[in-house]
Amino acid sequence: MATQDERRAATRAALVEAALDCLVDLGVAGTTTSAVCARAGVSSGALFNHFPSKAALLGAAAGQVLDAAVADYTARFTEMAGASDDVLGDAVRLLWHTYAQPRLSAVLELFVAARTDPDLAASIDAVNAPHVVRVFEAAHRLLPEHARHPQFDAMVDLILAAVFGVALGIDAEAQRKDRVETLVAVVRAQLGTPSPTP
Numbered sequence: 001m002a003t004q005d006e007r008r009a010a011t012r013a014a015l016v017e018a019a020l021d022c023l024v025d026l027g028v029a030g031t032t033t034s035a036v037c038a039r040a041g042v043s044s045g046a047l048f049n050h051f052p053s054k055a056a057l058l059g060a061a062a063g064q065v066l067d068a069a070v071a072d073y074t075a076r077f078t079e080m081a082g083a084s085d086d087v088l089g090d091a092v093r094l095l096w097h098t099y100a101q102p103r104l105s106a107v108l109e110l111f112v113a114a115r116t117d118p119d120l121a122a123s124i125d126a127v128n129a130p131h132v133v134r135v136f137e138a139a140h141r142l143l144p145e146h147a148r149h150p151q152f153d154a155m156v157d158l159i160l161a162a163v164f165g166v167a168l169g170i171d172a173e174a175q176r177k178d179r180v181e182t183l184v185a186v187v188r189a190q191l192g193t194p195s196p197t198p
Contacts, residue, residue: 012050012060014040019061023106028113031058058110059123065107066131070138073098077142088191089184091143092159096180099167108167135160146191155190159183 002010018039022031033054037044051057073094080090098104111128114121139156140147149155166179 008050011040011042011046015042015047015050015057016061016064019057020065020103020106023058023061023109024102027106028109033057053119053123055117055119055123058120059127062107062110062124063127063131065103066127069098069101069104070131070134074138074142081142087143088146088187091139092163092184092187093180095159095163096166096176099163100176105167108164111164112168149191151190155187159187 015036018036019031021039022035026035033044033047036057037047040047047057051060077091077094080094081087084090099108110120110124114124136153136156139152143152146152162183163180166176166183
């Protein structure tokens with residue numbers, strides 16, 4: 001028989017999963033607490049026993065997706081290492097593939113919604129700040145030769161912003177691919193020659 005802590009953890013996980021499913025299927029506006037509770041099979045009282053607000057729930061959902069995205073990207077990039085001579089292109093294209101996943105795309109919409117929702121902004125900021133640190137750490141770890149370039153961090157920041165914009169602003173797949181390949185060309189031009197080992 002499950003302990004009380006195990007039941008609490010299972011309910012919390014079910015609420016986060018339901019919130020993510022709602023974000024993917026219904027968008028931010030359709031992700032109401034009643035819709036989340038219906039999908040999770042719990043009462044609104046149960047939701048607020050685990051999360052003090054809808055914003056806190058959405059922040060937890062975003063944090064889970066962002067954590068998974070970094071882990072997935074790192075694992076997939078590591079598998080690809082040495083398979084081609086275009087490591088920078090591979091890095092950018094894989095990032096785009098990661099951003100194009102339905103759950104991460106849905107979470108990106110929360111960043112836009114947070115502009116006019118102070119509670120959501122606070123919840124998103126709380127999970128995004130450590131996420132950004134992990135992203136830069138992963139970039140340095142996965143691209144050590146290029147990471148010595150003086151513009152490396154600036155380029156990582158530009159890549160993240162550009163892919164975010166493509167994910168939210170362009171619907172046509174051909175246009176998305178064109179924008180990503182343009183970004184690959186920019187990154188190659190800036191970082192294409194690894195800095196020598198000191």
